[in-house]
Amino acid sequence: MATRAETSSQDQSKLGGIHDILPPGNPFRAIFSLEPIKTFIFLILSFIIGLTVFVVYVTIAATGIGLTMSVIMAIIGIPLLGALLLLVPVIGWIERERIGLFTGFEIASPYREVPDGKIGDRAIAFLSDGALWRDLLYSLLLFPIGLAQFVIGVVGFTVPVSLIISPYLVYAFGSLNVGGAAFTTVDTPAETIPLVLLGLVLGLATAYIFIVLARAHAVFARWLIGPDERRALAERVETLSETRSRMVGVSLDDRRNIERDIHDSTQPKLVNLAMSLGMAKEKIDSDPQRARELIDTAHNEAREVLAEIRNLVRGLHPSILTDRGLEAAIRSLSGYCAVPVQIDVNLGERPPEAVETTAYYIIAESLTNVAKHSQATEARVMVRVENGNLLIEIEDDGIGGAVRTPASGLSGLQDRAAALDGRLTISSPVGGPTRISARLPCES
Amino acid sequence: MRVVIAEDSVLLREGISRLLADAGCEIVASVPDGPSLVRAVQEHQPDISIVDVRMPPSFQDEGIRAALEIRAENPRSPILVLSQYVEAEYASDLLESGAGSVGYLLKDRVAEVSTFIDGVHQVAQGGTVLDPEVINQLVTHRRRDDPIGTLTPREREVLSLMAEGKTNAAIADTIFVSHGAVEKHVRNIFMKLGLLHGDDANHRRVLAVLSYLRNS
Secondary structure (H helix, E strand, C coil): CHHHHHHHHHHHHHCCCHHHHCCCCCHHHHHCCCHHHHHHHHHHHHHHHHHHHHHHHHHHHHHHHHHHHCHHHHHHHHHHHHHHHHHHHHHHHHHHHHHHHHHCCCCCCCCCCCCCCCHHHHHHHHHCCHHHHHHHHHHHHHHHHHHHHHHHHHHHHHHHHHHHCHHHHHHHHCCEEECCCCCEEECCHHHHHHHHHHHHHHHHHHHHHHHHHHHHHHHHHHHHHCCCHHHHHHHHHHHHHHHHHHHHHHHHHHHHHHHHHHHHHHHHHHHHHHHHHHHHHHHHHHCHHHHHHHHHHHHHHHHHHHHHHHHHHHHHCCHHHHHHCHHHHHHHHHHHCCCCEEEEEECCCCCCHHHHHHHHHHHHHHHHHHHHHHCCCCEEEEEEEECCEEEEEEEECCCCCCCCCCCCHHHHHHHHHHHCCCEEEEECCCCCCCEEEEEEECCC | CEEEEECCCHHHHHHHHHHHHHCCCEEEEEECCHHHHHHHHHHHCCCEEEEECCCCCCCCCHHHHHHHHHHHHCCCCCEEEEECCCCHHHHHHHHCCCCCCEEEEEHHHHHCHHHHHHHHHHHHCCCEEECHHHHHHHHCCCCCCCHHHHCCHHHHHHHHHHHHCCCHHHHHHHHCCCHHHHHHHHHHHHHHHCCCCCCCCHHHHHHHHHHHHHHC
16 A cells, blocks of 8 residues: 555656645644745745846846847847847756755756757757746746735735734734624733634644645646656657667678778788799799799788788777776877877776777777877877766867768767767867867766 | 797697797697696796787786786796787786796787797897887877987887897897997987986896886
């Protein structure tokens, strides 16, 4: 029984359930705590913030729209309206924090991460985020809601308090009119005893009502301006399935490249080698001088094939990574990079293998790009662990202008990072410098 | 010369055995993995062990680990490590594991039969041999303000040869100059890099050069 109740309340809380409006446990425990005072302050604040926000919005919006209408002044008007939209998430943030502080309902930010990139793309991502518009709606609703809360708060506070202090009022002013149709006059302190009792009961009731109201506000806010878990989940599934299909592409490309390397270069060299030896065998009796030359050639060809296979195998999987970990592997990579590399690696224990390998490929590919395209004279690789994430940064002092096209190595790296739920960002303004940063979660 | 070979590929083990036998060596044991190498060296006390890096059971740097274990017990036990590709990191570990009698070469070098056999002899006699590829990794790409930039091309060549473990005489033979000229180059290099060991003691010199290259 208990288990079922618990489960259902959990499910409901995920969907912003109405259930949470009542404080859990014994109502009297909630009433005789600091909760009524906290929630009273909360209700009053709702009004103050709601009013302020409303006034600010109306002022900015009216000015902005007015200016925009008069065409020429639109240069000021449109940015003003933009600034208004930038204000919305700030108010949303203040509200989420306030609700957490006063009611204990922690509401996470509903906003999607705005990707790095051109200012236009960022603006589109910002404007197309439903959270922005829901925050706007909430902040507009805060004024009427806050007004109602203010009235209930003030009445709910003054009525019981006046009743409770009625003996003093009678003592001070001689008599007291008690409102309502009955319109009785109370003029001795003894007669105020029922009033005091009524005040106490009303006080307890309003204390509970304050708590419920504040919680109702929080539940509403959680529903309107909290993260939408279903939507977030759907987005994550979409990202993962996209990443997965691209990863299949990446690994197919990898296989194709290996096949091409072996087919175009290694195999022909081995054929040549076998041919040279075959010819040498033919000539060994008739023309020993020629045979010796052929064997010499074969020897050189064998050496070349060996060097080639060595590089090929190294590219498939660097054994130093498995043997000695990321730091040693990066130092080894830097030894092969045509540009001097400064290494700043700070790792505690070794990250999981998949993370380590992905980090290695990101750094290897980035350093290859530095050497090939950047015209840099120096590069820097930084790796550290922060809050369970492996952070990687590769920076050079080159000409910048690196672009991410679907076919480039850079988007392959982004896919590799995304496959681990990580993120890779590229900053490469024309003129430089180029900086590749990646964040890979170390715990799954 | 009595040799122990540790190599998990039967083909290569046979190949190297044949090559060494041709050169007049006696193969006292050939083993396929790290632990049996350690046992074989204890049992036979060979003049040199030739060891592959990647072997069972771990298929990681098993050969290096076995070599370090052997040399922890006997720092003068000569070991020549062969590897599919070389890493400066491993080279330092090996060099620091004892006083000389150590080598680290790419497996490909076996194909240069006479150079390889020379290396085997050098290590067996207490010398140090490092693959040019290791030096290449360390010397080629330096920072702009590196003192190595002040070396003349000839001095750089001599530095690389020193790091490979060659003696002054061998360097003189390799680059066709007189013994005196090599000594002069060596003195200049040590002065420019601010290194202390100017003597001809092969192992200490390699170690000094290598640690300079790795740590600057």
